[in-house]
Amino acid sequence: xxxxxxxxxxxxxxxxxxxxxxxxxxxxxxxxxxxxxxxxxxxxxxxxxxxxxxxxxxxxxxxxxxxxxxxxxxxxxxxxxxxxxxxxxxxxxxxxxxxxxxxxxxxxxxxxxxxxxxxxxxxxxxxxxxxxxxxxxxxxxxxxxxxxxxxxxxxxxxxxxxxxxxxxxxxxxxxxxxxxxxxxxxxxxxxxxxxxxxxxxxxxxxxxxxxxxxxxxxxxxxxxxxxxxxxxxxxxxxxxxxx
Amino acid sequence: xxxxxxxxxxxxxxxxxxxxxxxxxxxxxxxxxxxxxxxxxxxxxxxxxxxxxxxxxxxxxxxxxxxxxxxxxxxxxxxxxxxxxxxxxxxxxxxxxxxxxxxxxxxxxxxxxxxxxxxxxxxxxxxxxxxxxxxxxxxxxxxxxxxxxxxxxxxxxxxxxxxxxxxxxxxxxxxxxxxxxxxxxxxxxxxxxxxxxxxxxxxxxxxxxxxxxxxxxxxxxxxxxxxxxxxxxxxxxxxxxxxxxxxxxxxxxxxxxxxxxxxxxxxxxxxxxxxxxxxxxxxxxxxxxxxxxxxxxxxxxxxxxxxxxxxxxxxxxxxxxxxxxxx
Numbered sequence: 001x002x003x004x005x006x007x008x009x010x011x012x013x014x015x016x017x018x019x020x021x022x023x024x025x026x027x028x029x030x031x032x033x034x035x036x037x038x039x040x041x042x043x044x045x046x047x048x049x050x051x052x053x054x055x056x057x058x059x060x061x062x063x064x065x066x067x068x069x070x071x072x073x074x075x076x077x078x079x080x081x082x083x084x085x086x087x088x089x090x091x092x093x094x095x096x097x098x099x100x101x102x103x104x105x106x107x108x109x110x111x112x113x114x115x116x117x118x119x120x121x122x123x124x125x126x127x128x129x130x131x132x133x134x135x136x137x138x139x140x141x142x143x144x145x146x147x148x149x150x151x152x153x154x155x156x157x158x159x160x161x162x163x164x165x166x167x168x169x170x171x172x173x174x175x176x177x178x179x180x181x182x183x184x185x186x187x188x189x190x191x192x193x194x195x196x197x198x199x200x201x202x203x204x205x206x207x208x209x210x211x212x213x214x215x216x217x218x219x220x221x222x223x224x225x226x227x228x229x230x231x232x233x234x235x236x237x238x239x240x241x242x243x
Numbered sequence: 244x245x246x247x248x249x250x251x252x253x254x255x256x257x258x259x260x261x262x263x264x265x266x267x268x269x270x271x272x273x274x275x276x277x278x279x280x281x282x283x284x285x286x287x288x289x290x291x292x293x294x295x296x297x298x299x300x301x302x303x304x305x306x307x308x309x310x311x312x313x314x315x316x317x318x319x320x321x322x323x324x325x326x327x328x329x330x331x332x333x334x335x336x337x338x339x340x341x342x343x344x345x346x347x348x349x350x351x352x353x354x355x356x357x358x359x360x361x362x363x364x365x366x367x368x369x370x371x372x373x374x375x376x377x378x379x380x381x382x383x384x385x386x387x388x389x390x391x392x393x394x395x396x397x398x399x400x401x402x403x404x405x406x407x408x409x410x411x412x413x414x415x416x417x418x419x420x421x422x423x424x425x426x427x428x429x430x431x432x433x434x435x436x437x438x439x440x441x442x443x444x445x446x447x448x449x450x451x452x453x454x455x456x457x458x459x460x461x462x463x464x465x466x467x468x469x470x471x472x473x474x475x476x477x478x479x480x481x482x483x484x485x486x487x488x489x490x491x492x493x494x495x496x497x498x499x500x501x502x503x504x505x506x507x508x509x510x511x512x513x514x515x516x517x518x519x520x521x522x523x524x525x526x527x528x529x530x531x532x533x534x535x536x537x538x539x540x541x542x543x544x545x546x547x548x549x550x551x552x553x554x555x556x557x558x559x560x561x562x563x564x565x566x567x568x569x570x
Contacts, residue, residue: 049440070439072440072442072443072444072445074440075439075440080440080441083437087436087440088433090433091498092426100427100430100438101441101442103426104441104442107423109422109423112423112426152441
């Protein structure tokens with residue numbers, strides 16, 4: 001297993017945001033993480049990315065125990081992530097933003113620049129390379145976040161609602177981008193609200209509700225499961241919808 | 244840009260000679276040396292405060308260490324003050340590491356407040372410490388015992404010493420700006436969490452920035468003490484010293500290579516003018532001017548004057564380009 005999270009929990013005070021969640025991701029998979037708002041998927045996601053240290057359980061990546069490792073150690077091992085609310089470096093140009101990522105594997109400026117330009121080309125940001133990041137709109141920012149993390153050569157890419165807030169055309173373009181990243185050999189875990197994206201991309205879906213995993217399996221099967229429909233629409237809807 | 248840098252270097256090199264023909268050449272040469280010294284301190288602060296975005300308001304602790312040590316070397320052992328310069332840097336580095344570890348975890352205003360507290364603490368300790376001259380201060384050699392005492396009648400030798408050190412610092416900053424550490428520091432200023440997610444060891448790089456900044460701030464303090472020949476807790480460790488470094492850099496443009504120099508070119512003559520016009524009462528006025536500048540920068544141009552300049556220039560270039568495209 002590339003990523004293995006066992007019995008992970010995270011509490012804020014007395015509130016248990018994640019209660020005993022397990023997740024195994026094999027090399028080459030695309031796994032979708034879904035669930036209603038407040039289900040704990042973002043908290044779980046941040047535990048895997050190293051932003052939060054879990055209150056309990058164990059997380060390992062490629063044989064390394066990363067449970068309590070800081071975020072920068074995750075990046076070094078090959079776990080990359082994007083943010084739900086884009087956290088681009090506003091004062092820096094798009095090229096400079098991506099170079100910060102590229103510097104992780106290339107200490108020299110020239111090499112980092114070459115790597116950054118490669119990624120910028122691939123993510124379709126080439127015309128904007130010299131612009132400050134603050135000039136970008138939401139789709140551009142989301143794309144820049146993906147470019148920036150790709151420059152670190154991740155083996156596992158964690159996408160936190162990387163497609164939220166995009167128009168349907170942009171969503172299509174973004175799906176293509178994610179697919180091409182996957183084809184280049186990167187394993188992907190994606191948190192997403194848009195069902196279309198999950199159905200299109202994920203080979204396997206994990207459904208969160210109230211801090212627990214309530215279902216998992218193939219996307220088409222999972223979305224028809226009673227427990228999942230109930231989690232999204234409330235009790236009583238599950239049976240009606242199934243009929 | 245390159246041509247501009249050469250012109251600037253030429254102007255700085257020729258300045259003492261250019262003003263030598265005027266009636267007040269000694270006064271203008273002395274002011275020139277003070278401008279360079281202010282630029283040096285502000286450029287040193289700029290590494291951690293500008294590039295890394297960690298607003299220290301306690302840099303007087305490094306300036307003071309640099310200023311005190313050389314004069315203490317003379318005061319206690321009659322050694323040439325210049326031998327105390329490396330000692331000042333060493334003490335500054337120790338302080339930087341000691342305070343850096345706990346305070347660099349703090350974000351934004353909390354870091355600024357912690358640095359103020361440490362600097363004030365140091366000022367109070369030194370004010371009550373007889374070995375460090377207590378509240379009276381420490382004096383350097385009154386008459387030169389040899390060239391190594393670096394005592395000159397004219398401000399011109401100081402001017403060129405300051406210029407050489409400033410040139411070194413700007414070169415180091417320029418190198419830093421275009422290598423990994425420069426990109427990392429700017430990413431930290433923009434967003435620590437995102438920087439960390441890309442593998443930037445945030446605390447380590449902040450500490451590097453603080454150490455580099457402390458080294459050159461200490462040097463600025465040493466040069467000030469060598470030129471003035473006297474230091475007391477207020478002029479070496481007072482909060483006004485820290486504030487002046489911040490204001491000078493911020494006025495010109497924090498996080499830019501030449502911003503601190505621009506800030507110094509404006510501020511030092513302004514201070515000299517208020518001091519001459521209002522005599523001893525001018526000190527209070529300095530505070531008022533600083534306060535006014537803080538308000539104006541924060542309200543209208545957080546990027547400093549250099550940013551204003553760049554915007555102006557780039558908009559003119561764009562207009563020219565548009566005109567060319569239209570033709």
